Amino acid sequence: MNEVISTFIALIPVTLAQSLILSFVVLAIMIPFRILSFPDLTSEGAYPLGGAVCAIAMVSGVPAYLAIPLAVVAGFVAGCATALIHLRFKIHTLLAGILVTTMLYSVNLRILGKPNVPLFKETKLFDYLDLGKGMNNLEKILIVGLLMGVVGFGLRLWFMTERGIAMRAVGDNPDMAEAQGNNVDRAIFLGVGAAGGCAALSGSLMVQSQAFVDVNMGIGLLINALAALMIGETILGRRKISQQLLAPFVGSLIYYQLISFCLAAGLAPSDLKIATGIFVLVMLGAPILKGKRNTTRLAKESIRE
Amino acid sequence: MLRSRPALLDVIASWTDPFLSAPRAADSFPNKWAPEMLNITNLRRTFFAGTADEKVALDGLSLSLGKGEFGVIIGSNGAGKSTLLNAISGALQVDEGTIAIADDDVTRMPVHDRARHVARVFQDPMKGTASGMTIAENMLLAELRTSKARLKPGLTRKRLDNYREQLSYLKLGLEDRMDTQVSLLSGGQRQSLSLVMAVIKEPDILLLDEHTAALDPRTANLVLNATLRAVSALKLTTLMVSHNMQHAVDYGNRILMLEAGKVKLDISGAEKKGVSVQSLTNHFAIKSDRMLLGA
Numbered sequence: 234m235n236e237v238i239s240t241f242i243a244l245i246p247v248t249l250a251q252s253l254i255l256s257f258v259v260l261a262i263m264i265p266f267r268i269l270s271f272p273d274l275t276s277e278g279a280y281p282l283g284g285a286v287c288a289i290a291m292v293s294g295v296p297a298y299l300a301i302p303l304a305v306v307a308g309f310v311a312g313c314a315t316a317l318i319h320l321r322f323k324i325h326t327l328l329a330g331i332l333v334t335t336m337l338y339s340v341n342l343r344i345l346g347k348p349n350v351p352l353f354k355e356t357k358l359f360d361y362l363d364l365g366k367g368m369n370n371l372e373k374i375l376i377v378g379l380l381m382g383v384v385g386f387g388l389r390l391w392f393m394t395e396r397g398i399a400m401r402a403v404g405d406n407p408d409m410a411e412a413q414g415n416n417v418d419r420a421i422f423l424g425v426g427a428a429g430g431c432a433a434l435s436g437s438l439m440v441q442s443q444a445f446v447d448v449n450m451g452i453g454l455l456i457n458a459l460a461a462l463m464i465g466e467t468i469l470g471r472r473k474i475s476q477q478l479l480a481p482f483v484g485s486l487i488y489y490q491l492i493s494f495c496l497a498a499g500l501a502p503s504d505l506k507i508a509t510g511i512f513v514l515v516m517l518g519a520p521i522l523k524g525k526r527n528t529t530r531l532a533k534e535s536i537r538e
Numbered sequence: 539m540l541r542s543r544p545a546l547l548d549v550i551a552s553w554t555d556p557f558l559s560a561p562r563a564a565d566s567f568p569n570k571w572a573p574e575m576l577n578i579t580n581l582r583r584t585f586f587a588g589t590a591d592e593k594v595a596l597d598g599l600s601l602s603l604g605k606g607e608f609g610v611i612i613g614s615n616g617a618g619k620s621t622l623l624n625a626i627s628g629a630l631q632v633d634e635g636t637i638a639i640a641d642d643d644v645t646r647m648p649v650h651d652r653a654r655h656v657a658r659v660f661q662d663p664m665k666g667t668a669s670g671m672t673i674a675e676n677m678l679l680a681e682l683r684t685s686k687a688r689l690k691p692g693l694t695r696k697r698l699d700n701y702r703e704q705l706s707y708l709k710l711g712l713e714d715r716m717d718t719q720v721s722l723l724s725g726g727q728r729q730s731l732s733l734v735m736a737v738i739k740e741p742d743i744l745l746l747d748e749h750t751a752a753l754d755p756r757t758a759n760l761v762l763n764a765t766l767r768a769v770s771a772l773k774l775t776t777l778m779v780s781h782n783m784q785h786a787v788d789y790g791n792r793i794l795m796l797e798a799g800k801v802k803l804d805i806s807g808a809e810k811k812g813v814s815v816q817s818l819t820n821h822f823a824i825k826s827d828r829m830l831l832g833a
Contacts, residue, residue, distance in 0.1 A: 393691060393692055393693070394687075394688070394689050394690060394691060394692055395678070395682060395687040395688050395689070395690055395691075395692045396687040396688065396689055397692065398671075398675055398678055398679070398687075398692045398693070399679065399682065399687040401668075401671060401675075402668045402671060402675075402679050405668035405669065405670040405671055406664075406665070406667070406668045406669065408629070408665060409665060409666060409667060409668055409679075410668065410679070411649045411650050411653070412627065412629075412649060412653055412656075412657075412658055412666075412683075413653055413679045413680060413682060413683045414650050414651075414653030414654060414682060414683045414684070414685075414686075414687075415650055415653075415679075415682075415687065416648075416650045417650065472719070
């Protein structure tokens with residue numbers, strides 16, 4: 234048992250850095266899913282897209298601080314593609330996301346030219362902060378943590394503006410939002426695009442953190458992000474927009490520590506996926522099984538009032 | 539178009555006064571309707587065209603409404619009442635014809651642009667509000683109907699004070715529940731909120747789509763009275779769909795009976811004053827006889 238604990242503790246910094254980077258993917262799941270009621274799978278393709286664009290830009294000499302925005306733009310375009318497919322052809326959001334993700338796999342391969350590309354010589358974003366030897370993880374934690382703070386704060390401000398509130402209405406009741414003069418299509422483009430951008434941002438940070446890009450790096454990521462989101466929402470609740478915005482970050486931090494603990498305790502990495510899947514199922518299903526009585530009571534009360 | 543606030547508040551205050559009955563019949567309406575607010579010509583819309591299920595919902599319907607007019611639309615199921623309202627609000631595109639609101643041709647204008655002219659209260663209390671959002675946020679959305687949402691702070695203190703005041707006159711206690719999700723309100727409360735939201739920025743045309751039909755009789759009466767007061771005090775140009783003949787007789791200054799996608803009967807002015815439910819049915823029978831003879 235002691236050994237498990239000490240392994241787990243030794244893993245905390247690296248897991249923390251990783252979970253901070255991946256929290257942007259959780260955010261990329263949350264925004265369309267919870268704010269726009271547009272369940273979206275584009276992240277699974279936008280994440281490696283961001284990695285590929287960033288890596289190739291860096292390999293060809295673009296500095297990291299410019300390569301990352303490039304990746305974000307690519308991710309935004311991918312998100313817009315999903316939104317376009319859904320809005321223009323009335324294809325279900327999930328299917329639209331799968332289509333884009335599938336197509337992105339080929340695009341990513343084209344961008345990279347081969348399945349994986351190393352990034353050893355290039356100056357990564359994390360190299361701009363030098364805290365001395367053995368402080369690699371701390372550097373990552375600080376830089377990504379700062380980025381996370383900026384994005385989180387920015388989103389909080391955005392959702393307090395007129396446009397941000399109008400965007401939430403689009404997810405809540407699109408017909409009503411439209412009847413109140415909001416351009417529903419534009420809100421969806423913006424929201425789903427931003428989500429793609431977030432996923433790509435995560436991918437671009439990840440390739441710099443691990444110093445290589447792999448075309449398969451997004452596979453199975455989505456279910457992890459969903460599990461993280463569920464954890465965050467269970468802990469914080471999601472009644473208020475501030476809770477909803479914080480949930481991805483908190484959820485990501487906790488989820489990856491849990492995974493790390495499972496691994497430290499000796500769970501085979503190959504079993505992680507089924508464990509995560511069962512976990513998501515329980516989190517999504519439990520309120521339905523447990524709360525059935527409560528929801529009917531609530532409904533009755535509101536009718537009686 | 540901005541009405542001074544006290545006037546609007548008086549209107550809302552008078553809604554809930556149980557000793558005041560609704561303004562009746564047509565006497566409060568002038569006889570001439572100077573500027574036209576709504577002008578619909580030759581509206582046509584066919585569903586499932588070219589199939590066995592083909593249904594002509596609007597069949598060359600024409601209608602015009604002067605500023606401040608209050609039309610009550612009646613007609614049986616499938617007469618085209620809802621289709622007409624959907625066409626006006628933009629929720630439904632028409633095949634042919636034109637719709638102009640306040641001299642602005644809106645026929646091909648998307649719903650979100652048309653919103654600056656049109657406000658609508660639906661039959662289903664769920665439809666008119668964003669249920670997962672708070673009362674204050676819903677009020678903000680309504681306030682933004684006539685303008686573009688900007689990158690500026692949404693729920694400012696000043697706005698919240700305004701909303702609190704406006705809602706307090708409803709006497710439903712909503713002003714103390716500004717941060718409550720609308721999903722927790724009763725149907726009547728939601729419909730009252732929808733109504734405030736529809737008139738908070740005076741629309742060029744107010745569409746009421748059987749908006750009391752889903753409520754219990756007492757609440758329905760309350761919401762209907764509130765509606766009538768708001769409409770008459772703010773002199774809103776209004777189209778109300780009702781299944782209740784008595785409503786058509788009692789309220790508004792025009793009765794528009796729809797049948798098979800056309801205005802079959804249009805009674806207004808002095809004629810409207812003499813109308814009863816019985817005469818309405820008779821009148822309708824005579825008209826159709828005449829039509830039969832004419833054909």
